[in-house]
Amino acid sequence: MSSNWAGYTLSVDSGSKDAPYCRKQKSLGLLCTNFLCLYNREGVETIGLDDAATRLGVERRRIYDIVNVLESVGILARKGKNRYSWKGFVAVPKALDDLKKDGLRDIGQTADSGSEKVSDDEDEMCSDMNNLSQNEKSDSNSVPKSGSQPKLGENRKEKSLGLLTQNFVKLFLCTEMNTISLDEAAKILLGNGNQASMTTRTKVRRLYDIANVLSSINFIEKTQHPETRKPAFRWLGLNGKPDNGTKDSIVASESNKRLFGTDLTNTTAKRMKTMDNAKQIRKPQNPIRVKQETETDDERTQSAGNSYQFGPFAPANVPKIATSQNDGKEAIDWESFASTYKPQYHNQALKDLFSHYVEALKSWYSEVAGKNPIQLMS
DNA sequence: CATTCCCGCCAAACG
DNA sequence: CGTTTGGCGGGAATG
Numbered sequence: 001m002s003s004n005w006a007g008y009t010l011s012v013d014s015g016s017k018d019a020p021y022c023r024k025q026k027s028l029g030l031l032c033t034n035f036l037c038l039y040n041r042e043g044v045e046t047i048g049l050d051d052a053a054t055r056l057g058v059e060r061r062r063i064y065d066i067v068n069v070l071e072s073v074g075i076l077a078r079k080g081k082n083r084y085s086w087k088g089f090v091a092v093p094k095a096l097d098d099l100k101k102d103g104l105r106d107i108g109q110t111a112d113s114g115s116e117k118v119s120d121d122e123d124e125m126c127s128d129m130n131n132l133s134q135n136e137k138s139d140s141n142s143v144p145k146s147g148s149q150p151k152l153g154e155n156r157k158e159k160s161l162g163l164l165t166q167n168f169v170k171l172f173l174c175t176e177m178n179t180i181s182l183d184e185a186a187k188i189l190l191g192n193g194n195q196a197s198m199t200t201r202t203k204v205r206r207l208y209d210i211a212n213v214l215s216s217i218n219f220i221e222k223t224q225h226p227e228t229r230k231p232a233f234r235w236l237g238l239n240g241k242p243d244n245g246t247k248d249s250i251v252a253s254e255s256n257k258r259l260f261g262t263d264l265t266n267t268t269a270k271r272m273k274t275m276d277n278a279k280q281i282r283k284p285q286n287p288i289r290v291k292q293e294t295e296t297d298d299e300r301t302q303s304a305g306n307s308y309q310f311g312p313f314a315p316a317n318v319p320k321i322a323t324s325q326n327d328g329k330e331a332i333d334w335e336s337f338a339s340t341y342k343p344q345y346h347n348q349a350l351k352d353l354f355s356h357y358v359e360a361l362k363s364w365y366s367e368v369a370g371k372n373p374i375q376l377m378s
Numbered sequence: 379c380a381t382t383c384c385c386g387c388c389a390a391a392c393g
Numbered sequence: 394c395g396t397t398t399g400g401c402g403g404g405a406a407t408g
Contacts, residue, residue: 023406026384049397061386064399081392081397157391160400182382202401208383231381 028209031058032066032216039086047076047084065161069213072165093238096173103170164189164203165210172220172235179225181232182207 024030034056039047049067053060067084070076074095079085167189171180186203211233214220220233 021406023382023384028383059386060397061399062384064397068399157399198402204381205383205402206400208381212383 026058027212028062028065029212029216031056031062032070032213035063035066035070036217040088044086046079047086049082049084065209066213068161069165069210070217072162073169073214073217073219075217096169096237099166099170100173103174107174160206161210164206165214168207168210169214169219172237179223179232179234181225181230182211183230184232 035052038052038055049060049063053063056063067076071078071084072095074091075087075089076084077087077091168185171177171185171189182204186200186207190200190203211220211222215222215233218236220235223232223234224230225232
């Protein structure tokens with residue numbers, strides 16, 4: 001008798017055996033998935049933040065996180081107060097391309113002329129790529145308040161998340177590194193060349209948030225370094241990205257295991273075949289292997305998202321509390337996206353130039369995104 | 379023990 | 394002034 005296992009925070013079982021918390025159910029990744037399922041459908045034009053918060057049953061704060069990172073990739077666009085407009089995945093290619101060009105430009109600029117100069121990293125999410133309407137974007141509000149916060153051009157705003165996301169993505173797009181660990185990323189784009197300390201810690205925390213969201217979108221996937229078993233993320237980007245450049249070697253290692261359904265915070269447990277031990281030391285001659293590639297009009301992204309695949313989740317339930325707790329299982333499984341995306345053959349020709357890359361990258365990044373934050377009056 | 383990362387306080391940025 | 398946005402870090406859950 002008395003085999004009650006629970007008894008913790010269980011005040012009156014409201015007719016449901018809710019799980020004892022379960023952190024995964026509240027992860028940003030899952031929330032993002034639900035968010036997408038809710039809005040990635042034709043007909044959706046604008047999204048109300050509070051509306052989303054209510055429907056998803058989370059605090060407003062969390063919505064901001066998701067929305068910010070999605071905006072960085074072009075899926076959403078800030079329309080105004082409390083309102084975002086849905087751009088969809090069709091807008092992603094363009095956004096990514098922009099980021100790529102942007103990042104490449106910065107690199108070349110720095111790498112080029114030895115002069116210092118630099119300054120400016122230029123990033124901004126004010127991507128007015130909308131070629132629709134002339135809207136004057138009432139954003140650039142120059143003159144930040146009269147007589148206020150004049151000193152120190154440290155932008156008090158847009159200091160993270162949005163920019164961090166873009167920089168993080170740029171890192172993948174502009175480098176040959178296909179796999180990056182959050183730790184490295186944090187160190188590289190902490191937006192400065194300071195010594196790591198607590199700043200990095202915080203940065204990493206943010207990076208985790210971003211990574212979770214991007215994983216949810218399947219833009220990246222959690223893996224681990226070929227050699228080291230350190231957890232890292234691999235860029236998947238769109239799908240039909242034949243990569244390019246290194247056509248030599250690597251012969252398509254047969255169908256890859258690009259499987260949908262991984263996400264969530266942990267992924268994998270799959271035992272990677274361990275990369276062969278063909279590790280050849282990279283020549284210390286080429287630091288940073290920038291992805292020098294021409295434009296590439298790889299876009300060809302899908303057409304509207306037709307993912308009407310609701311699964312077990314998000315029934316747009318009540319506010320909170322009294323959660324019906326629908327099943328409470330992983331709701332990962334949206335083949336809807338699978339149809340949208342196509343399997344890609346990514347020949348990871350990554351050897352192990354991490355050390356070099358990291359250092360090199362650090363160098364130019366320090367200059368490029370170095371302190372000297374552009375004081376664009378945003 | 380180390381890694382992952384949620385929660386939410388509380389301050390800038392608007393209206 | 395109130396409200397919307399969202400840095401930032403503690404510290405709990407997880408591996």
